[in-house]
Amino acid sequence: TEKNKKDKKQYEGTHYKTIKDAFNYSTEHYADNVLILEKPDHKTPYKEITYKEFGEDVINFGTGLTKFLNLKDERIVIISETTYGWYLSYMTLLCGAGIAVPLDKELPVNEIENLIKRSKATAVIYSAKRKDQIDKVKEFVSNYKEAANETVFIHCAELKKDIPNE
Numbered sequence: 786t787e788k789n790k791k792d793k794k795q796y797e798g799t800h801y802k803t804i805k806d807a808f809n810y811s812t813e814h815y816a817d818n819v820l821i822l823e824k825p826d827h828k829t830p831y832k833e834i835t836y837k838e839f840g841e842d843v844i845n846f847g848t849g850l851t852k853f854l855n856l857k858d859e860r861i862v863i864i865s866e867t868t869y870g871w872y873l874s875y876m877t878l879l880c881g882a883g884i885a886v887p888l889d890k891e892l893p894v895n896e897i898e899n900l901i902k903r904s905k906a907t908a909v910i911y912s913a914k915r916k917d918q919i920d921k922v923k924e925f926v927s928n929y930k931e932a933a934n935e936t937v938f939i940h941c942a943e944l945k946k947d948i949p950n951e
Contacts, residue, residue: 805880812840823869834869842873847882850908854937856883860904864888864897864919865912874910883908894918898925901936908937916940 801807816837823832851857861883865871878885886904888897890912897918901909911919919938926936 808840808843808876808880812836816840821869821872839873839876843877843880846873846877847880850877850882854908856908856937858883859907860884860886861908861910862886862888862897862901862904862906863910864890864892864915865910866890866914868912870910870912890915894921894925897922901926906936908939910939913940 799810801810816835818836819833820836820839821834823834850861861878863871863874863878863885865874875885875887886900886906888900892900901922909919909922923938
């Protein structure tokens with residue numbers, strides 16, 4: 786038994802201070818490896834997205850949120866199925882573009898409204914399947930008198946094609 790312990794190869798652990806550090810390490814060291822297989826619908830074949838592509842999308846989306854929409858350090862609700870848009874949104878916020886407020890996609894409209902109000906979110910990122918719910922929420926938010934700024938609504942399907950390049 787003592788001999789077996791000595792024969793086992795010891796692997797050096799990795800230590801990260803933040804999620805952003807782990808993310809940056811992964812995008813550098815595994816750049817060409819596939820991170821996500823995306824299948825937007827049943828007719829479309831899977832699309833491979835590498836760590837490098839995902840990293841670039843995170844940086845570009847973060848730039849869009851902070852520079853063009855002026856949402857740096859703001860609370861941003863994400864309500865979506867686990868799609869590429871959700872992963873992109875969540876990682877962008879974890880890497881410092883804002884404060885993620887992920888909500889369960891199955892919540893009723895009144896709970897979504899309540900959580901937007903209580904969290905003081907200034908933006909909502911949502912998927913196509915949540916459009917009807919979000920349209921009802923938009924009505925509530927526009928009637929919500931205490932809102933200091935207008936809430937920004939961002940549709941997940943628009944993320945990939947509308948990400949500004951810097």
